[in-house]
Amino acid sequence: MTVTGPAATAQAAPDPARQALPAGDGWASEGTGTSGGAKAAPSRVFTVTTWEQLRTALAVPGTEPRIVKIKGTLNATAAGCSAFEAEGYDFERYLADYDPAVWGYDTPVSGPQEDLRAASATAQAKAIKAYVPANTTIVGVGRNAGITGGSLQIQGVDNVVVRNLTLESPLDCFPQWDPTDGATGAWNSEYDSMVVYGSTHVWVDHNTFTDGAHPDSSLPSYYGEVYQQHDGELDIVRGADLVTVSWNVFADHDKTLMIGNSDSAGATDRDKLRVTLHHNLFENVIERAPRVRFGKVDAYNNHFVVPASGYAYSLGIGLESRLVAEKNAFTLPAGVGAGKILKKWKDAPVTTADNHVNGRSVDLLAVHNAEFPAEILRGDAGWTPQLRTRVDTPRAVPALVDHWAGAGRLR
Numbered sequence: 285m286t287v288t289g290p291a292a293t294a295q296a297a298p299d300p301a302r303q304a305l306p307a308g309d310g311w312a313s314e315g316t317g318t319s320g321g322a323k324a325a326p327s328r329v330f331t332v333t334t335w336e337q338l339r340t341a342l343a344v345p346g347t348e349p350r351i352v353k354i355k356g357t358l359n360a361t362a363a364g365c366s367a368f369e370a371e372g373y374d375f376e377r378y379l380a381d382y383d384p385a386v387w388g389y390d391t392p393v394s395g396p397q398e399d400l401r402a403a404s405a406t407a408q409a410k411a412i413k414a415y416v417p418a419n420t421t422i423v424g425v426g427r428n429a430g431i432t433g434g435s436l437q438i439q440g441v442d443n444v445v446v447r448n449l450t451l452e453s454p455l456d457c458f459p460q461w462d463p464t465d466g467a468t469g470a471w472n473s474e475y476d477s478m479v480v481y482g483s484t485h486v487w488v489d490h491n492t493f494t495d496g497a498h499p500d501s502s503l504p505s506y507y508g509e510v511y512q513q514h515d516g517e518l519d520i521v522r523g524a525d526l527v528t529v530s531w532n533v534f535a536d537h538d539k540t541l542m543i544g545n546s547d548s549a550g551a552t553d554r555d556k557l558r559v560t561l562h563h564n565l566f567e568n569v570i571e572r573a574p575r576v577r578f579g580k581v582d583a584y585n586n587h588f589v590v591p592a593s594g595y596a597y598s599l600g601i602g603l604e605s606r607l608v609a610e611k612n613a614f615t616l617p618a619g620v621g622a623g624k625i626l627k628k629w630k631d632a633p634v635t636t637a638d639n640h641v642n643g644r645s646v647d648l649l650a651v652h653n654a655e656f657p658a659e660i661l662r663g664d665a666g667w668t669p670q671l672r673t674r675v676d677t678p679r680a681v682p683a684l685v686d687h688w689a690g691a692g693r694l695r
Contacts, residue, residue, distance in 0.1 A: 453476075
């Protein structure tokens with residue numbers, strides 16, 4: 285039996301690099317299942333210690349199974365933001381040119397400094413994105429492997445496994461000022477730690493997603509708005525399908541996990557975006573844990589530790605979504621009502637059953653509808669998840685997930 289969680293066993297632990305997703309373990313086990321590079325020949329096993337070595341290993345031609353082992357922390361932005369700046373770009377000049385007192389709030393910014401900012405952003409994007417090919421396993425070696433400042437792009441491929449990495453969110457060096465975003469404008473940033481875009485059979489397991497040394501609280505403000513340099517931690521979008529996200533930690537982030545990124549993407553997303561989330565820890569996450577559009581998403585046995593301030597919601601109900609949220613545990617601070625756990629973005633049905641809040645069973649749908657009568661949600665997502673290998677009582681979830689989720693805790 286393959287062990288992916290805390291189940292005790294006397295057998296020797298399998299090599300994580302050679303481990304396939306167990307049968308029946310979430311949507312990624314559907315059909316052909318997900319094995320990544322488990323059967324890679326020795327010549328297609330690579331050990332890397334730098335960001336460029338990782339990108340080189342991923343670029344080796346061929347779709348035969350490959351394994352990429354990461355040792356230590358790979359830094360995609362070791363040279364600093366100045367390495368990406370287009371000649372002539374001057375942030376102080378940018379601030380002066382687009383100051384709302386000068387530019388106003390009615391028109392998107394344009395002109396020489398915006399063009400140079402965009403060119404700088406293009407250079408950063410080229411440097412920090414690593415494209416993952418089909419039939420690949422990326423795995424951290426030991427307890428301290430990871431990537432900082434990089435973005436793994438799982439785009440248009442099948443059969444990928446990513447395990448045992450600490451992924452520190454990329455810091456956008458060149459956010460764009462949008463004076464038309466809201467009443468007072470906003471800074472908008474790019475780059476997620478991982479993007480699953482139009483890909484199938486993807487297993488994301490035992491990773492830690494974090495803002496690391498650059499939490500939002502450390503970011504400056506300009507024009508009275510936070511200079512937001514983070515986007516999401518994990519996005520599953522644009523026709524992605526059959527994904528299992530298990531035993532990960534998502535920590536200290538605002539807009540964290542999005543499944544479906546646009547209401548207008550029905551042509552690619554409808555009948556896709558089937559995702560399982562189980563035994564993940566969402567700690568001090570402000571919102572999108574996840575926000576769902578279109579997909580049949582099974583979220584069970586996750587632990588949500590809600591922050592004491594700034595909390596928006598955990599589970600976002602979006603257009604044509606079919607979310608099933610069962611046997612999860614929520615730890616809420618004093619003053620935060622359980623009705624905030626669900627958020628209605630568009631009318632769609634949701635199934636909630638046997639979830640616990642601060643150790644007690646709570647009907648999440650009922651308390652939401654009572655607390656927010658102007659945002660009534662409908663029950664019954666209309667489907668029953670079948671692909672579950674283990675289901676723990678929600679009372680046991682906090683101890684299990686807090687102890688075993690995240691990088692460095694594979695068994």
